[in-house]
Amino acid sequence: MKDFAALLDALIFTPSRNGKLRHMQAYFATAEDPHRGWGLAGLTGGLDFKSAKPALVRALVEERVDPALFRWSYDFVGDLAETVALIWPAQPGANRPPSLDEVVTRLRLAGKSEVPGLLAGWLDALDATGRWALLKLITGGLRVGVSARLAKTALAEFGKVDVAEIEEIWHGLEPPYGPLFDWLEGRGDRPEPNESVAFRPMMLANPLEDRDFESLDFAAYRAEWKWDGIRVQLVARNGERRLYSRTGDDIGRAFPEIIEAMDFEAVLDGELLVVRDGLVAPFNDLQQRLGRKTVSAKLLESNPAHVRLYDMLFEGGDDVRPLPLDQRRQRLESWYGAGRPRFDLSDVLPVAGREALAALRAEARTAGIEGLMLKRADSAYVAGRPKGPWYKWKRDPLTLDVVLMYAQRGHGKRSSFYSDYTFGAWRDSEGGDELVPVGKAYFGFTDEELKQLDKWVRDNTVDRFGPVRAVAPGLVLEVAFDAVHPSTRHKSGLAMRFPRVKRIRWDKPADEADRVETLAALVETA
Amino acid sequence: MSAPHPETWLQTRPEGLYCLPGDFYVDPHRPVGRAVVTHGHADHARPNNEAVLATPETLAIMRARYREQAGGTLQPLRYGERERIGEVEVSFAPAGHVLGSAQAVLEWRGSRVVISGDYKRRRDPTCPAFEPVPCDVFVTEATFGLPVFTHPDDGEEIRKLLTSRALFPERTHVVGVYALGKAQRVICRLREEGYDRPLYIHGALQALCDLYRELGVALGELRPATATSKQEMMGEIVLAPPSAIADRWARRLSDPVVVLASGWMRVRQRAKQRGVELPLVMSDHADWPELTRTLEDVGAPEVWVTHGSEEALVHWANGQGFRARALSLIGRGEEEQEVA
Numbered sequence: 105m106k107d108f109a110a111l112l113d114a115l116i117f118t119p120s121r122n123g124k125l126r127h128m129q130a131y132f133a134t135a136e137d138p139h140r141g142w143g144l145a146g147l148t149g150g151l152d153f154k155s156a157k158p159a160l161v162r163a164l165v166e167e168r169v170d171p172a173l174f175r176w177s178y179d180f181v182g183d184l185a186e187t188v189a190l191i192w193p194a195q196p197g198a199n200r201p202p203s204l205d206e207v208v209t210r211l212r213l214a215g216k217s218e219v220p221g222l223l224a225g226w227l228d229a230l231d232a233t234g235r236w237a238l239l240k241l242i243t244g245g246l247r248v249g250v251s252a253r254l255a256k257t258a259l260a261e262f263g264k265v266d267v268a269e270i271e272e273i274w275h276g277l278e279p280p281y282g283p284l285f286d287w288l289e290g291r292g293d294r295p296e297p298n299e300s301v302a303f304r305p306m307m308l309a310n311p312l313e314d315r316d317f318e319s320l321d322f323a324a325y326r327a328e329w330k331w332d333g334i335r336v337q338l339v340a341r342n343g344e345r346r347l348y349s350r351t352g353d354d355i356g357r358a359f360p361e362i363i364e365a366m367d368f369e370a371v372l373d374g375e376l377l378v379v380r381d382g383l384v385a386p387f388n389d390l391q392q393r394l395g396r397k398t399v400s401a402k403l404l405e406s407n408p409a410h411v412r413l414y415d416m417l418f419e420g421g422d423d424v425r426p427l428p429l430d431q432r433r434q435r436l437e438s439w440y441g442a443g444r445p446r447f448d449l450s451d452v453l454p455v456a457g458r459e460a461l462a463a464l465r466a467e468a469r470t471a472g473i474e475g476l477m478l479k480r481a482d483s484a485y486v487a488g489r490p491k492g493p494w495y496k497w498k499r500d501p502l503t504l505d506v507v508l509m510y511a512q513r514g515h516g517k518r519s520s521f522y523s524d525y526t527f528g529a530w531r532d533s534e535g536g537d538e539l540v541p542v543g544k545a546y547f548g549f550t551d552e553e554l555k556q557l558d559k560w561v562r563d564n565t566v567d568r569f570g571p572v573r574a575v576a577p578g579l580v581l582e583v584a585f586d587a588v589h590p591s592t593r594h595k596s597g598l599a600m601r602f603p604r605v606k607r608i609r610w611d612k613p614a615d616e617a618d619r620v621e622t623l624a625a626l627v628e629t630a
Numbered sequence: 631m632s633a634p635h636p637e638t639w640l641q642t643r644p645e646g647l648y649c650l651p652g653d654f655y656v657d658p659h660r661p662v663g664r665a666v667v668t669h670g671h672a673d674h675a676r677p678n679n680e681a682v683l684a685t686p687e688t689l690a691i692m693r694a695r696y697r698e699q700a701g702g703t704l705q706p707l708r709y710g711e712r713e714r715i716g717e718v719e720v721s722f723a724p725a726g727h728v729l730g731s732a733q734a735v736l737e738w739r740g741s742r743v744v745i746s747g748d749y750k751r752r753r754d755p756t757c758p759a760f761e762p763v764p765c766d767v768f769v770t771e772a773t774f775g776l777p778v779f780t781h782p783d784d785g786e787e788i789r790k791l792l793t794s795r796a797l798f799p800e801r802t803h804v805v806g807v808y809a810l811g812k813a814q815r816v817i818c819r820l821r822e823e824g825y826d827r828p829l830y831i832h833g834a835l836q837a838l839c840d841l842y843r844e845l846g847v848a849l850g851e852l853r854p855a856t857a858t859s860k861q862e863m864m865g866e867i868v869l870a871p872p873s874a875i876a877d878r879w880a881r882r883l884s885d886p887v888v889v890l891a892s893g894w895m896r897v898r899q900r901a902k903q904r905g906v907e908l909p910l911v912m913s914d915h916a917d918w919p920e921l922t923r924t925l926e927d928v929g930a931p932e933v934w935v936t937h938g939s940e941e942a943l944v945h946w947a948n949g950q951g952f953r954a955r956a957l958s959l960i961g962r963g964e965e966e967q968e969v970a
Contacts, residue, residue, distance in 0.1 A: 114794075116898065117907050123798070130797055169777065170949070176942045177778045181897055190778035190896065232780065232896075519876045519888065519905040571903075 105230065107135045108143045108204050109237035115248040119516030124250055128258035132285075139204040141280025146241055147248075147255040150279050153211050156219055156242040161188055164224055168193055185243060188227075189236035195228040202226045205280070207238065253351040263288025268305040268487050271352050273297040301344045303337060303352040304371060304417055304425075305487035309477060309494035316495065317458075326429065326481050327453040327461060330474040330496055331412055332387050332587070332601075333377035334394070338411065340366040341418075347376075358396045359409045365446040370439065371418035372411075373485075375450070377472065379410035384472030386589040386628075387601055412450045413440070414477075417485055425485040432485065468499050474586065475499040501584035502626055503606060504529065505617045507539055508579040511561040513571045514546065521554055522561040522573060525605070527581055529596070531620040542596045542623055545583055548604035557608065580609035580617050588626050596620050598627070633741035636767045636932075640736075640743060642957060647745065647769075651738050652718035654683075656745050666720060668747025669731035670695065670810055683707055683715070685722055687730025687845055691810065694841050709758070725749040726760035727914050728811030729842060735763055744928065745769040750913065751920040752784070755818040756811070756847050760924070768930035769957065772938030773915040774893055781893055781917040787910040788819045794887060794908050795867065802863045802883040803908070806872035806890040809835050811914050813869055814842045816891055817849045820867070830855035830863070832870035832879070860884045876905045893917065925952060 111131045118124050128147070132140055145151045165188045166174065174191060181187040202210075207226065214222055223242070227235050240246050253267075256274065260267035265288065273295050277284055286292030312320075336355070339346040345366045347356040356363045359376070378385040378393065389407050393399065416436040417425050424432050433452065440449055453476075455461055465476050475498035483493035506527035514523035524546040528539035549557065560579055567574040584606040591599035598620070641648045646658035654664040657674040665679040670691030675684070677699035682689065686706040693700045707713050709732065712721045717739075722732035725747050733746040744765040751760050774781075795803055807813040813835050820829065828851040831839060839852055855868045864884045872890060880886050890906045893913025901909035916924060925933055925947055933954040935943050940956035947954035 114908075117901060117909065119905075119907065123907070126797055170946070172945055173777050173942055176939065177776045180776055180939075181778055182899060186898060187778060190780070193777075194780070231782065513876075513905070515905060516907075517885065520878055520881055 105139075105201055105204050105207060105234050105238065107131060108139065108146070109230075109234045111143065112237045112240060112246060112248050113233050115250055118249075119519075121254065123516075124254060125258045125261060128250070128255060129262045132259060132262040137282060137285060138280035141282060141285065142204045142208045144255060144259065144281055145208075145279035146246060147250055148252040151208065151241065153242045156211070156223065158184055158243055160220060160223070161185070161239060161243065164188075164220060164227070165192060185239040186236055189232050189239055192227050192232075192235055199225060199229045201229045201231075201234055207241070208280075211242065251351065252353050256352075259284075259288070269294070271303050271305055273302070274352070275302045275346075301339050301341060301346045303339070303346070303348045303354075305352070306335065306337060306350055306373065307415075307485050307487065307494065308350075308489040309479075309496040310489060310491055312478065312495040312497040320458075320478070320495075322455055322458055322461065324480055324482070325455060325478045325495075326433075327455050327464070328414065328450050328477045328479070329453070329468065330477045330498065331375040331377060331384065331450065332472050332474045333375040333384075333390055333412075336374055336376045336411065337417075338362070338366055338370075338372045338374065340368050340370060341421075342369075355394070358393055358399055360399065361404060362409050362411060362446060365444070368439075368444075369420045370416060372413055372436075373415035373417060374411040374413040374447075377410050377412055378407045380408065386472070386587070388589050388591065388599065409446070411447050413447055414450050415485060428482040428484065429479055430481045465497055465499055473499075498586075501586055501606075502588065503582055503584050504542075504623055504626075505580050505582050505609060505612065506542060507577050507614045507617045508561075508575055508581055509539055509541055509577070511557075511573050511575060518554075521558045523554055523558070525557070525581065527583065528577075529618050529620045529623055530615075531596075537615075539577055540596045540620060541594065542598060542620065543583065543585070543594075543600040543603045545581075545603045545605050548584070548606060549608065553608060577614045580612040580614055581605050582607040582609055587628060588623055590627060596623070598623055633766070634739055636741055636743045639738055639741075640767075647957075649718060649736060649738075652716040652720070652736070654715055654718075656734050656736075657747065664715065665701070666715075666734050667692070668725065668734055668745065669727055671728070671748070674747060677701070681705065683713060683720065685709065685730045685732050688732070689730075690841060690845065691730060691838070694837050695810075723761045723763050724758040726751060726754060726757060729757045729814070729845060729847065731757060733760075733763060735765070741766050743767045743769065744930070746771065746924075748773070748915055749924070750916045751924060752781075754815055754914070755822065756814045756842065762924065762927040762929075765928065765930045767932045767934060768925065768928045769934045769936060770921065770924065770943070771915065772921065772935045772940050772943045774913065774917050775921060775935070775939035775943040777918045777942070779893060779896055779917045780919055781896070781911050781913050784815075784819055784912050785823065787891070787912050788816070788823050790908065791820075791867070791889060791910060792823060792825060794889075795865065798887055799865045801885045801887050802866055802868055803889055804868045804870055804875045804880050804883055804886040805910070806875040806888070806892070806906075807835075807869050808892075808914075809871055810838050812891055812912070814839060814847060814849060815914070816869065816910075816912065817852070818847065821848070821850050825867070826850065827866070828853045830858065830866055830868040832856075832868070832874055834871050834874075835869055856882075858882075872904075922946060922950075925950070 114127045177191050178187045256270050257267050260270050276297050283295045287294050335350045337348040345363050349355050378389040393407055416432050478495040480493045506529055509528045510526040511522035512524040514521055526541050526544045528541045530537045531540055564575045565573045566576050583603050585600040585603040587601040588598055639650045645660045645662050646655045648655050655662045656666045658665050661678040664681045667675045667684040670688050675692050677696040679701045681703040682701040683705045689704045689706055709722050712719055719737040721735045725731040725733045727748040733744050736743045742765040744763050748771050749760050807816050830853050832855055876888050887907050889908040891910040891912040894900045895909030895911045933947050933952045934957040936957045944954045
């Protein structure tokens with residue numbers, strides 16, 4: 105338990121992806137079986153204990169600690185698990201601390217009435233960090249900034265294999281993953297993939313650069329709209345159904361209506377969207393459905409999910425990935441037949457030459473469309489992002505000249521820099537023009553520009569609120585963004601999608617920046 | 631005749647805690663005629679008092695910090711020696727907080743008060759350990775006066791730093807430490823754990839490190855952190871004041887791991903707010919178990935609690951049969967709040 109607790113403790117404070125990977129690799133290399141396997145299960149969301157709830161934890165601590173002292177402490181710390189971990193009275197001579205294996209296996213077998221006693225005994229024996237980790241583990245949701253994908257990436261680097269190889273076999277494996285570690289450490293064969301519900305690494309597209317555009321053999325490509333949703337893989341085999349994100353995270357629980365509609369035997373590739381009356385809703389409507397463990401009936405009704413299908417990977421047990429795109433498309437169309445509820449097919453657009461295609465892209469201003477996809481007609485479906493067979497050709501972003509209003513310190517490498525910028529546009533008010541925030545951006549500039557921006561912020565600060573500085577309205581930023589839609593969460597009533605700093609307009613006076621009305625006019629209707 | 635109750639001869643005034651029969655203040659907040667100073671931190675030792683009584687080490691620290699403003703007459707008094715001021719016998723007992731730190735022991739007409747200043751009970755290689763002194767009233771700090779504060783063993787914390795250095799050999803570890811006490815303790819503990827490479831220090835730490843050495847505390851090789859390239863700083867450990875570790879000064883370092891050594895690091899949210907990547911829970915103040923144990927060890931029937939979470943410690947002490955109350959002193963804890 106001690107090394108797993110130390111790992112969680114390190115992960116929660118480590119801002120950078122590489123740092124997190126390094127910590128996890130060190131853990132996999134030094135922790136022993138079967139504990140590290142349970143640790144891996146914890147990191148990938150594979151452990152779920154139903155019997156330990158926060159209310160139980162609170163009841164246990166209140167039996168042991170003066171209530172007034174507990175209340176002052178909880179007020180000070182602000183987090184129940186952490187308060188309990190810190191305030192739990194040490195028991196000199198308590199039993200040895202439990203191993204992670206002991207915690208997991210005993211909790212799994214324990215009846216509801218046994219849980220309080222087990223938990224109290226462990227809390228007595230662990231140190232504060234161990235108690236904190238135990239409470240995080242059993243009350244659900246580690247929240248240490250690690251996705252299942254990142255944990256698998258660390259595991260792949262530890263075992264010196266491609267993460268795609270781990271994904272292929274992942275869904276056939278059970279914690280604590282003994283055979284997996286045996287293979288990664290060269291003591292055993294690669295475990296057999298469980299064909300039924302494995303995630304297959306997706307095929308991804310490269311952006312179409314200007315030089316590609318010049319040399320591209322357009323006749324050899326098929327074009328489709330690039331829909332602005334979430335790329336998903338649907339796996340339905342032998343009665344089991346899974347919905348995976350692009351990174352292989354299982355997101356089925358948030359989209360029960362899609363799972364329910366998957367009454368087929370196939371592996372498909374498509375775009376998850378919110379569609380009302382046949383029209384794609386703004387990305388924001390889909391955003392509200394993401395990251396949930398359960399979804400309310402109201403949200404199911406108001407933001408109905410839909411999948412627009414791009415491709416077919418398996419039909420029944422038949423692996424069609426090696427076939428050319430055109431043949432896969434034929435299989436997809438005949439499988440689809442007259443139609444299926446909650447699914448439709450992404451249209452194949454006519455490619456009548458370079459200019460016609462460029463015109464099509466320029467027209468692509470409807471909500472829900474990000475641009476065009478270009479796929480070679482003869483391309484096999486392969487994992488990763490090979491250069492050549494598939495391109496994404498996003499439409500030009502929208503831009504707006506805005507005024508810097510607030511700057512916040514960044515994290516990790518940027519912790520000494522004011523690197524997160526809230527910007528505003530002008531609008532009328534009773535006392536003349538006023539600035540109202542319209543968005544926030546924290547990338548798009550070079551390191552050198554970041555230094556200049558940081559200096560400008562420090563030189564023009566008019567107020568401070570913790571890590572945030574308010575600055576005088578004097579710097580214009582040209583921001584690029586993919587779309588803008590109405591939002592009740594912002595004072596301006598508008599929210600930008602994917603805003604980034606395109607240029608710093610050192611030359612432009614602030615009063616010549618754009619107005620909120622200009623931004624409002626860019627809202628797209630379906 | 632029974633001894634006079636300390637309430638009759640000690641008063642809180644705007645300048646600080648005042649002793650009537652001796653006509654002096656203990657750790658006054660503003661310049662006064664005569665001051666008894668427990669230790670060199672700036673919220674206890676202020677410049678420009680006309681006369682100062684303190685341990686020789688504390689006076690040396692005040693001279694190093696304030697130079698000609700250290701005070702008019704600086705009178706040293708060693709631990710265990712006695713000095714009469716007015717009608718009051720004054721002596722010092724070690725407080726274990728930083729080099730030279732002392733509890734002020736005041737006796738008048740058979741009644742004894744111990745003003746402990748800041749203290750801790752665990753081992754510190756840079757200063758002698760706290761000694762409990764029996765008394766009628768014990769004045770205690772309560773910086774970490776909540777039961778959530780139990781500082782771990784400092785060896786474990788130091789080894790966390792060394793483990794992190796091994797895991798990130800290409801990065802610089804920049805450790806935020808208070809210039810007086812914490813810096814030298816972290817250095818000594820690193821040496822005791824076998825770290826013998828040169829340590830790099832921010833300019834603000836130089837004078838006090840030099841002074842500690844003069845006073846006999848071995849620190850090993852220290853180098854200024856300023857005159858070096860990023861390349862040279864790869865894998866090295868740098869010590870700097872907390873204000874510098876996540877600010878522009880730290881940009882000269884190689885992809886720094888931001889470390890902060892402070893008792894406040896016990897609370898994760900505090901560490902996260904400050905952008906700390908590696909929190910080390912190390913304090914020169916007593917944690918909750920040390921505070922409560924100290925009240926028991928000293929055994930004074932009455933306890934006055936200053937700066938920190940007074941209400942919780944007062945509540946606990948009253949429940950244990952002490953007569954306890956909060957004593958509010960102005961300006962205390964301000965410097966320490968940053969990095970206690």
